[in-house]
Amino acid sequence: MKLAVAATAPLGADVLERLAAKHDVAYLLTRPDRPRGRGRKLAPPPAKETAERLGIDVRQPERLDGFEPEVDTVVVAAYGVLIPEAVLDRALWLNVHPSLLPRWRGAAPIERALMAGDEETGVTIIELVPELDAGPIAAQRAFSLTPEDDFGTVSAQAGELAAELLEEALPEPTLRPQPAEGITYAEKIRPEDRELDWSRSPQELLNRIRALSPHIGARGELHGRPVTIWRARVENDELVPVEVQPDGGKRMDYDAFLRGLR
Numbered sequence: 001m002k003l004a005v006a007a008t009a010p011l012g013a014d015v016l017e018r019l020a021a022k023h024d025v026a027y028l029l030t031r032p033d034r035p036r037g038r039g040r041k042l043a044p045p046p047a048k049e050t051a052e053r054l055g056i057d058v059r060q061p062e063r064l065d066g067f068e069p070e071v072d073t074v075v076v077a078a079y080g081v082l083i084p085e086a087v088l089d090r091a092l093w094l095n096v097h098p099s100l101l102p103r104w105r106g107a108a109p110i111e112r113a114l115m116a117g118d119e120e121t122g123v124t125i126i127e128l129v130p131e132l133d134a135g136p137i138a139a140q141r142a143f144s145l146t147p148e149d150d151f152g153t154v155s156a157q158a159g160e161l162a163a164e165l166l167e168e169a170l171p172e173p174t175l176r177p178q179p180a181e182g183i184t185y186a187e188k189i190r191p192e193d194r195e196l197d198w199s200r201s202p203q204e205l206l207n208r209i210r211a212l213s214p215h216i217g218a219r220g221e222l223h224g225r226p227v228t229i230w231r232a233r234v235e236n237d238e239l240v241p242v243e244v245q246p247d248g249g250k251r252m253d254y255d256a257f258l259r260g261l262r
Contacts, residue, residue, distance in 0.1 A: 007047035009078035014159030098158040105133035112186035114211035138173035139165040196220035
């Protein structure tokens with residue numbers, strides 16, 4: 001079927017590529033290029049890079065007031081732009097949300113699930129409505145979270161599952177209301193969410209590190225030096241760093257970091 005995709009982040013790029021393999025994607029709707037990296041040069045969103053590689057038309061409006069979808073269905077995945085109610089009425093907007101709604105509505109469902117120590121998460125396909133992530137469910141499936149999972153592995157699994165669920169939901173989804181119980185909110189990750197509070201339990205610290213790796217990174221101080229901790233483990237009820245990055249330096253094994261202190 002012919003549809004459009006609204007996506008920006010890597011999860012959205014993954015969903016776009018999987019949909020394009022089976023459907024006619026009329027265009028990608030994504031956010032404008034933004035400054036990125038140390039040089040702050042303009043760079044395209046990951047979804048745009050995927051669309052250009054696949055030869056898909058790209059549209060990058062700053063706002064969607066007055067936007068005309070021109071297709072009957074738009075699949076939304078990690079897009080990050082408010083869609084006005086009037087525009088929602090012009091097509092069926094199906095949103096890929098990487099959680100078991102109504103748990104973890106909001107901007108950072110994968111990170112918040114990992115930080116909370118959830119034992120499972122999943123993907124929910126919903127129809128977008130004006131209220132945040134509150135639309136009726138078209139498809140939903142859970143998967144288990146393992147102690148080795150981090151944001152990267154969960155996001156990859158969510159992208160694969162999202163493509164399967166969309167095949168079930170398209171072209172005419174059967175919608176059911178979300179449960180009224182069990183609603184929680186996944187607030188956007190703030191700078192303070194990156195900071196490791198060493199008074200917390202080792203497992204809580206590890207959960208935060210997993211939730212922010214490999215895309216953001218948890219911050220702390222080790223042996224008097226500020227570092228980003230990318231990987232760690234818990235041994236004998238203690239947090240043991242595995243991969244760290246000193247400020248201004250490169251990622252390295254923790255043992256290499258310790259040798260550099262001598």
